[in-house]
Amino acid sequence: MTRIGILVTSTRSGRIGPTVARWVADxxxxxxxxxxxxxxxVELPLFDEPQSPKASPGQxxxxxxxxETIESYDALVITTPEYNGSYTAVLKNAIDHLYAEWVGKPVGVIGYGxxxxxxxxxxxxxxxxxxxMARTDGPGLRLGEHLEVDGTPTDAAPADEMSALFTALVERVDAQG
Ligand SMILES: Cc1cc2nc3c(=O)[nH]c(=O)nc-3n(C[C@H](O)[C@H](O)[C@H](O)COP(=O)(O)O)c2cc1C
Structure with missing residues (x-):
């Protein structure tokens, strides 16, 4: 069994992130x-470690x-909405807290917006x-095409591409032994 964490990276009230992540997991x-x-x-404060996690892991x-959460997964799928042409500040904060845990980690990316x-x-x-990170990009999900505005997947949601992403992640995990 390959354990894959599906990251929800939006935190605002009314977000569709959990609905998107549920579709991915399904x-x-x-x-x-x-x-x-x-x-x-995940109770992470704004980054406040005395050193770069690359130089010294935060304590x-x-x-x-x-x-420990990130280490516990063989691979991850990061679901990312688009906020002003980028991903969320919450995700950047979560990334910046770690370093060694990300290196070589098989990570799939799913965008939406x-x-x-x-x-x-x-x-x-x-x-x-x-x-x-050992990154593999998955499909982007377009609001109004692949997702309703409330995040509900439509019949056009690219299930095949999503399956292919999982397969690619499992292959990467297996290749790492
Ligand atoms: C602060 C903010 C900025 C946004 N900027 C963009 C953008 O640059 N491009 C885009 O396609 N959609 C943009 N959107 C729309 C979001 O992609 C869309 O609302 C999506 O549902 C947000 O994900 P969430 O519901 O999980 O927060 C923005 C939404 C917010 C809240």
Whole structure:
């Protein structure tokens, strides 16, 4: 069984992130245990560690708990809405708290928004690659096409591409042994 965490990275009231993440989790093939990890429920303060986590892992209880959460998954799927041409500040904060835990981690990315989250995925790709995540981009979900405005997936939601992303992540996990 491959354990894959599906990250919800929006935290505002009225967000559609949990609905999008549920659809993603529902596409998990046999052999994948997909669990939703909602940043609204992860108690991380704004980054306040004395050193860069690359130089020295943060030691605050909140940082250690977050590190253990990320370490507990074989792979992740980050679902990212597009906020002003990028991903959310909450996600950046969660990324910046760790370093070693991200390096080599198989990470799939799913964007969503009016332009299918394309700009958010592009910015996140740059950050993920710089850190050294083993990134695979999945589909972008366009509001009004793949998702209703309340986040409900439509019949056009790309289930096949989502399955392909899970397969690619499992292959990466298996290749890492
Ligand atoms: C602060 C903010 C900025 C946004 N900027 C963009 C944007 O640049 N491009 C876009 O396509 N949609 C943008 N949107 C629309 C969101 O992508 C859309 O509302 C999506 O549902 C947000 O995800 P959430 O409901 O999980 O928070 C923005 C929404 C918010 C709240």
């Amino acid at each position: 596409q998990a093939p046999e052999g994948v245990q997909a669990e939703i990890v909602d940043l609204a429920e 605050s209880p909140a940082t250690r708990a977050w590190a 009016w332009n299918a989250g394309a700009d958010a995925m592009e910015v996140l790709a740059r950050v993920a690659d710089r850190i050294g």
